[in-house]
Each structure stands twice: as structure tokens, then as C-alpha cells.
Amino acid sequence: MNTESKKMATSIYGRVNAPVERCRVNFCTDMEKSVLMSNFERRGWHQVGPDDEWNFYWASTQTCRNLFSVESGYRMNDNQIINHFPNHYELSRKDLLVKNIKRYRKELERDGSPLAEKAEVVLHGGQVVTRYVHLDFIPVTFVLPADYNMFVEEYRKSPQSTWIMKPCGKSQGTGIFLINKLSKLKKWSREAKAPFHPQLSKESYVISRYIDNPLLIGGKKFDLRLYVLVTSFRPLKAYLFQLGFCRFCTVKYDTSVTELDNMYVHLTNVSVQKHGGDYNNIHGGKMSVQNLRLFLEGTRGRAVTEKLFASIQWLIVHSLKAVSSVMANDRHCFECYGYDIIIDNQLKPWLVEVNASPSLTSTTVNDRIMKYKLIDNILTAVLPPDGIPDVRWNKVPNSEALGNFDLLIDEDLMEKEESANATGKGSKNKK
Numbered sequence: 001m002n003t004e005s006k007k008m009a010t011s012i013y014g015r016v017n018a019p020v021e022r023c024r025v026n027f028c029t030d031m032e033k034s035v036l037m038s039n040f041e042r043r044g045w046h047q048v049g050p051d052d053e054w055n056f057y058w059a060s061t062q063t064c065r066n067l068f069s070v071e072s073g074y075r076m077n078d079n080q081i082i083n084h085f086p087n088h089y090e091l092s093r094k095d096l097l098v099k100n101i102k103r104y105r106k107e108l109e110r111d112g113s114p115l116a117e118k119a120e121v122v123l124h125g126g127q128v129v130t131r132y133v134h135l136d137f138i139p140v141t142f143v144l145p146a147d148y149n150m151f152v153e154e155y156r157k158s159p160q161s162t163w164i165m166k167p168c169g170k171s172q173g174t175g176i177f178l179i180n181k182l183s184k185l186k187k188w189s190r191e192a193k194a195p196f197h198p199q200l201s202k203e204s205y206v207i208s209r210y211i212d213n214p215l216l217i218g219g220k221k222f223d224l225r226l227y228v229l230v231t232s233f234r235p236l237k238a239y240l241f242q243l244g245f246c247r248f249c250t251v252k253y254d255t256s257v258t259e260l261d262n263m264y265v266h267l268t269n270v271s272v273q274k275h276g277g278d279y280n281n282i283h284g285g286k287m288s289v290q291n292l293r294l295f296l297e298g299t300r301g302r303a304v305t306e307k308l309f310a311s312i313q314w315l316i317v318h319s320l321k322a323v324s325s326v327m328a329n330d331r332h333c334f335e336c337y338g339y340d341i342i343i344d345n346q347l348k349p350w351l352v353e354v355n356a357s358p359s360l361t362s363t364t365v366n367d368r369i370m371k372y373k374l375i376d377n378i379l380t381a382v383l384p385p386d387g388i389p390d391v392r393w394n395k396v397p398n399s400e401a402l403g404n405f406d407l408l409i410d411e412d413l414m415e416k417e418e419s420a421n422a423t424g425k426g427s428k429n430k431k
């Protein structure tokens with residue numbers, strides 16, 4: 001690499017900008033976010049249009065779907081990669097995520113896996129129900145209108161529970177509301193012109209048990225936004241970014257009925273909270289995961305904190321395994337998912353949602369530094385050491401190339417280790 005090409009980027013990113021190999025890559029994007037563009041520029045990449053010969057496409061989910069559609073007839077060559085799997089919605093659509101996780105649990109149960117162990121638990125109202133011991137990481141959820149009767153049955157088991165209704169095809173808190181009475185749901189259904197009638201309803205919803213005992217800090221509810229990079233679904237290869245963050249509500253948590261419609265109390269989306277009068281532009285209602293860890297170690301102890309973070313990794317791996325068999329594992333694809341997780345006051349993590357297009361908009365300076373680093377680390381991890389996209393590469397970055405990503409799972413590696421162990425055992429046995 002000559003000195004010309006060894007370009008140290010300057011400016012606000014500081015330490016983030018280690019020298020990168022500058023090589024000729026033609027990139028295309030329909031998302032001109034500054035954290036993306038500055039990363040591409042720093043690598044000396046050249047921007048081209050979708051009809052030109054691109055090597056690297058950072059596309060919106062819709063553009064990616066169009067590109068993979070049968071009608072488009074587009075065929076990628078070995079030097080082209082793109083940032084979504086064609087049917088990412090199996091993981092990122094609220095209803096499909098639930099459907100896939102339910103199927104995965106049933107399959108494990110049918111195979112007699114110890115992971116599918118069940119036990120009886122007592123609900124608030126004293127009712128005893130059976131739940132998965134290890135795979136109970138999404139709140140009880142039903143898809144409406146299809147599962148309306150099943151929902152009513154569950155609702156009656158614990159009528160004092162609160163439920164959250166979310167439209168499947170929307171984001172950023174749009175169309176979400178809480179209910180604590182079946183009558184409220186029925187009223188809404190009437191006003192929305194019979195959305196529970198499968199033939200009449202245009203939109204499906206999920207209704208989930210509301211996690212009404214979230215862990216609070218400073219009296220406020222928050223959730224975690226974690227980034228997970230998947231480079232392959234079969235074999236599964238996934239990495240967790242260390243620099244996730246917590247997103248706080250601006251108003252203190254309050255479960256009283258009068259506050260049920262107050263979204264500044266219940267929804268942690270930045271897109272909701274930034275409209276609140278108490279929104280802070282400096283920290284943007286965000287706190288790093290490292291600081292959360294320190295806070296928990298100080299207030300709850302190191303062992304339970306370790307256990308919580310291990311459970312979070314566990315739930316991410318199993319949510320990915322739940323979709324791995326249905327994902328179109330195109331070798332041109334990688335994807336960075338935004339995981340939304342709520343921790344309850346028993347330090348149990350709950351998976352709320354997975355986003356295929358986590359926001360790359362920066363609300364604060366720290367946010368911008370972190371997101372810049374995220375993109376930098378993704379690019380380094382998905383490209384072979386020479387920096388040129390190549391699907392024939394084995395997609396195993398070395399530990400240096402992972403930057404702030406930690407390996408979550410590599411089924412390839414696991415298989416190799418297993419067979420090495422078996423061979424080791426074999427030779428021991430021979431002795």
C-alpha cells in the first residue's frame with residue numbers, strides 16, 4: 001500500500017479513523033446518510049448509479065426487494081454484495097418474527113430438545129399457565145385479526161394485564177396503543193371499521209402482553225438498541241456490536257390508567273420522545289450499554305449483570321436460529337439488524353422487535369461517532385482483506401477486522417471444532 005493510498009482521515013472521528021486500505025470499489029446507495037457517505041469516501045470508493053457496474057450496494061429494504069424480485073431479472077456477479085437478505089422480513093416483520101419463533105419452539109419440542117423445556121408459572125391473577133423455560137423471550141403475542149379468539153382466551157386468564165397493539169407494517173411508534181380492557185379493543189375495532197374481519201381488514205396488528213415491570217433508571221423506562229451483523233444464515237454467522245445504547249422515555253414511568261395513552265411514558269422510540277417537552281438534545285435520552293453495565297454491576301452486582309448480558313446474547317442467537325431455515329441465504333448478502341430489547345425489573349430480557357433498517361440518523365455527537373464506527377466495522381467485517389467485495393471469500397473476518405463486533409455464533413467454526421474434538425477423542429481412544 002503506498003502512502004497516497006494510506007489515508008488517515010481527519011476530523012471529529014478521532015481514534016475511529018485508523019488507516020484503511022483504499023481500493024477501487026464502485027458503490028451505489030439510495031440512502032445518502034452522512035455516516036455512510038463519509039465511510040465510503042474515506043475508503044476512496046467511487047459512487048455509481050444502480051444501472052452502472054456497482055460492487056457494493058447499501059440499499060433501502062424496498063430497493064433490495066425490487067432488485068431480488070423475479071421481474072427485475074437482475075443477476076449479481078461474484079464481486080457484488082448488498083446489505084439485506086431478500087426476505088429479511090421473516091425476522092423484521094412483527095407478525096413473522098412471532099410466527100417463526102413459535103414454529104422454532106414447536107420444532108425443538110417435537111425433537112425432544114432440552115431447550116424446549118416447559119414449566120408452570122403463576123400469573124398476576126393466580127392463574128397457572130405453562131411457559132417455555134428457556135425460549136420464553138418474546139412477550140406472549142397474537143396476530144390480529146387471525147388469532148383474535150386465541151387472544152381472548154389468553155386475555156381472560158389474566159384480565160388485569162395490559163396489552164400493546166402494534167400495526168405490523170409500521171414503525172417509529174406509529175399506530176401503537178395500550179389496552180387494559182377487552183372492551184377498549186372492541187371499541188377500537190368498531191371505529192376502525194371491522195379490522196378483525198379477515199376479509200375486510202387491510203392491516204394486520206400484533207397484540208403483545210405489555211411488559212409492565214420494566215427496569216427503571218431514574219424512574220424512567222428504557223429499551224436497548226443493539227446491532228447484530230449477520231453474514232450468513234446457513235451456516236449461521238453473526239456478530240454483536242459492543243456499542244449499543246439505551247433509549248429512555250422522557251416522562252417517569254407510571255402504570256396508572258390515566259397515563260395509559262401517554263406515549264412519553266410507555267414508548268421508548270426516539271421518534272416519539274423527541275417531540276416531548278422534556279427531550280434533551282445534548283444526550284438525546286440515550287445512554288451507552290457500557291454505562292448500563294456499570295450501573296447494573298454497581299446496583300445489582302456483577303454476577304447477575306453477567307447473566308443478563310449472556311441471556312441477551314442467547315436470545316439473539318435463538319431468534320436468528322428461528323429464521324435461519326426460512327431465510328434466502330444469498331451469498332451476496334449481509335445484514336445489520338437493530339435489536340430492540342426491554343429488560344424487566346427481574347433482569348429478564350425480552351425481545352420486542354428486530355429492525356432490518358436501523359436508523360442511521362444521528363441525534364447527538366456521540367451517536368454520530370458510534371454510528372460512523374458501526375458502519376466502518378461492518379464494511380471491514382464483510383469485505384475480504386483486500387477490500388474488494390467477493391462472495392467466494394469464506395466470510396470469516398479475523399479478530400482485528402471485527403473491530404467492536406464480538407462473535408455471537410459461527411456454525412462453521414463450531415462444526416470444525418466438533419469434528420476436531422471427535423478426531424482428538426478418536427486418537428485418544430486408539431492409544
Ligand SMILES: Nc1ncnc2c1ncn2[C@@H]1O[C@H](COP(=O)(O)OP(=O)(O)OP(=O)(O)O)[C@@H](O)[C@H]1O
Pocket residue numbers: 139164166170171172173174176208209210211212223266267268269340342352353355
Ligand atoms: N411488549 C411490550 N412491552 C412493553 N413495551 C413495549 C412492548 N412492545 C413495544 N414496547 C414499547 O413500544 C416501543 C415501540 O415498539 P416497537 O419497537 O415494537 O414498534 P415500532 O413503532 O415498530 O418501532 P421501530 O421504530 O423501532 O420499528 C418499543 O420501543 C417499546 O418501548
